[in-house]
Amino acid sequence: MAxxxxxxxxxxxxxxxxxxxxxxFLVLINDMGTLPxxxxxxxxxxxxxxxxxxxxGKMDLIKIKGKRKHLxxxxxxxxxxxxxxxxxxxxxxxxxxxxLLYTAPMYVTLFSPFVLKEIPTRLGIVGxxxxxxxxxxxxxxxxxxxxxxxxxxxxxxxxGILSGISFSFLIMNARYLRDEYSGFAQFFWATxxxxxxxxxxxxxxxxxxxxxxxxxxxxxxxxxxSISGVLYFTGLSKVRTQTASILAMFEPVSGIFFDYALLxxxxxxxxxxxxxxxxxxxLLAVMENIxxxxxxxxxx
Numbered sequence: 175m176a177x178x179x180x181x182x183x184x185x186x187x188x189x190x191x192x193x194x195x196x197x198x199f200l201v202l203i204n205d206m207g208t209l210p211x212x213x214x215x216x217x218x219x220x221x222x223x224x225x226x227x228x229x230x231g232k233m234d235l236i237k238i239k240g241k242r243k244h245l246x247x248x249x250x251x252x253x254x255x256x257x258x259x260x261x262x263x264x265x266x267x268x269x270x271x272x273x274l275l276y277t278a279p280m281y282v283t284l285f286s287p288f289v290l291k292e293i294p295t296r297l298g299i300v301g302x303x304x305x306x307x308x309x310x311x312x313x314x315x316x317x318x319x320x321x322x323x324x325x326x327x328x329x330x331x332x333x334g335i336l337s338g339i340s341f342s343f344l345i346m347n348a349r350y351l352r353d354e355y356s357g358f359a360q361f362f363w364a365t366x367x368x369x370x371x372x373x374x375x376x377x378x379x380x381x382x383x384x385x386x387x388x389x390x391x392x393x394x395x396x397x398x399x400s401i402s403g404v405l406y407f408t409g410l411s412k413v414r415t416q417t418a419s420i421l422a423m424f425e426p427v428s429g430i431f432f433d434y435a436l437l438x439x440x441x442x443x444x445x446x447x448x449x450x451x452x453x454x455x456x457l458l459a460v461m462e463n464i465x466x467x468x469x470x471x472x473x474x
Contacts, residue, residue, distance in 0.1 A: 209372055270445070307451045
């Protein structure tokens with residue numbers, strides 16, 4: 175195995191594990207709403223990314239080309255995904271949020287025949303069914319019986335499901351853009367869009383609150399946005415996209431680990447089993463397109 179491929183695997187894995195710490199930061203940040211947290215996280219992250227591009231002299235990485243409407247859509251789906259994901263974390267906990275987020279491959283399998291004109295295989299359908307079973311185990315429909323919309327846990331579960339759906343459209347849109355923009359460019363401009371849209375929410379945070387949370391926000395933006403993003407997309411250029419998708423499954427696993435180890439959250443057997451089902455379904459959904467024969471499309 176080439177040394178560059180090994181380095182790519184390590185970079186992607188590390189990036190995904192680091193991003194799994196999102197729940198820890200959200201719990202530690204005090205007196206800030208979801209949207210202001212997202213704004214300052216992404217603002218700090220995009221400043222760091224811009225500095226990275228400038229210092230390395232790789233300005234061509236973020237050059238805007240064609241398909242600008244779809245690049246804008248990418249930003250919209252990114253913003254929706256983050257908002258729903260963070261809302262689910264705040265109301266239903268990280269374990270449930272990260273598992274529902276990673277039902278995205280299930281929705282990709284469901285929607286891709288209509289959006290990308292890709293017919294799912296038998297393996298993809300099996301993955302879809304496994305992920306659906308995992309959702310049932312994680313959400314536990316019996317908890318929803320009689321639950322009103324005032325129930326914050328119910329709101330969190332709905333937000334989690336919506337995060338998976340919006341993430342699936344982000345993935346499909348990114349797939350459409352991959353011939354025009356590198357993964358790094360997509361990540362950068364989608365983040366810039368989110369920062370611009372969320373700018374009005376910056377004023378929702380008072381100066382004392384911002385000062386008290388500044389170091390956490392700085393670490394959140396630099397570590398959880400920029401470093402994890404740079405590691406992931408740098409590694410992505412060295413390995414096959416399908417392999418990177420499988421390695422990304424380290425994120426939900428690491429998220430649950432940090433939730434349990436650092437926040438001492440309780441993890442139920444149903445959640446663990448649901449985790450197994452959802453990840454297995456997601457793996458099948460991404461593995462259906464893997465070819466073990468060399469093909470020009472998969473060459474880096």
